[in-house]
Amino acid sequence: MTITYELGNSLYVNITNRCSNACAFCLRSKHDNVNGEDDLWLEREPTIDEIKADFEKRNLGKYDAVVFCGFGEPTERFDDMIKIAKWLKENHDVQIRVNTNGQANLINGRDVTPELRGAIDIVSISLNAPTAEAYQKICHSRYGEGAFAALQEFAKKAKPYVKDVVFSVVDKTMPDSDIELCRQIAESVGVTFRVREYIE
Template sequence: MTMTYEYGGNLYINVTNQCPNACEFCLRQNSSGSLYADNLWYEGTEPTKEQILADLKTRDLSKYTEIVFCGYGEPACRWDDMLWLAKSLKAMGDYTLRVNTNGLADCITGRNAAPELKGLMDVVSISLNAPTAEKYDAVCHSQYGPAAFDAMLHFTAEAVKVVPHVVMTVVSTMPAEDIETCRRICEGLGAKFRVREYIEK
């Protein structure tokens, strides 16, 4: 059971394998789960927040640039557990915490979730992935349908208010004109913009 793993000078927390999206470019669709660690798929029950914290305590957390909630699923699917872990980590030391998310926490939790990140997350990286709701739905296949796009934009706008660094990302394989439209959307929300390379495994 791989609860945490190292990559690129950071420590990643494999919070969950659950995700409401089935993005066509996601590693979950193209990998066995062993690109960054032995196996990121959980067999059966996922670990408790206490088990994850115990795993974190076995590591020298001070040596990592960032501690990242990511793993092989959408961290917001265990939103309350993630916040509990973030609070626990902040109580242990002055660590830089980041969450990589699809921005659908509002849909998942049923509430305006981003304000709850205040004082806990230092960086939020949100997958924008498309310039319109229709294209987002076609690529991400969210269980929330086209409404997921506006929910993600709302989450981003709220996160910008309370998190020091908010980044929106797209995959490099997108058409250039779509990337430019996404850049304008991102800047309009007050977030930074990054094009990430497509990883095929």
């Protein structure tokens, strides 16, 4: 079972395969890994102790960041993610990012953003589309078209509690005109905008 895996200069953490979306471009639909090596399908979700033990096998000093990502939406295990992130912060000088679909408040049924404080440094939210209708067509959220407004609200609420909130889109998955509209949405929400490279 792969719990942590390396990608670039970061160490990624794979804590769940659950997700409130079923994106058309999701790597899970075509691959069992993202780095050519580690099978990210979990036969079961690792416990907090198993995740900590996996980190202890790593030299965290050599990574630029620890990233909650993997094959699934980390905020499906929001409480566990925060516990692990706080434990990491207590024991290591490491930057922590979560790559998320921004639906944490819907998934958890409450505003979880204050709980990010002191645990998560960067929240990177996949925007994926410039309108609610287009988002739902691509991402198939179990919350329907409301997910698009909810992820923007989540981003706004998260800002006071973390160093940076990012909206990201993947290039080659939408026309340049839509990327520009996404950039404008990021500006209106007041968050950083990033175009990520498409991974074949």
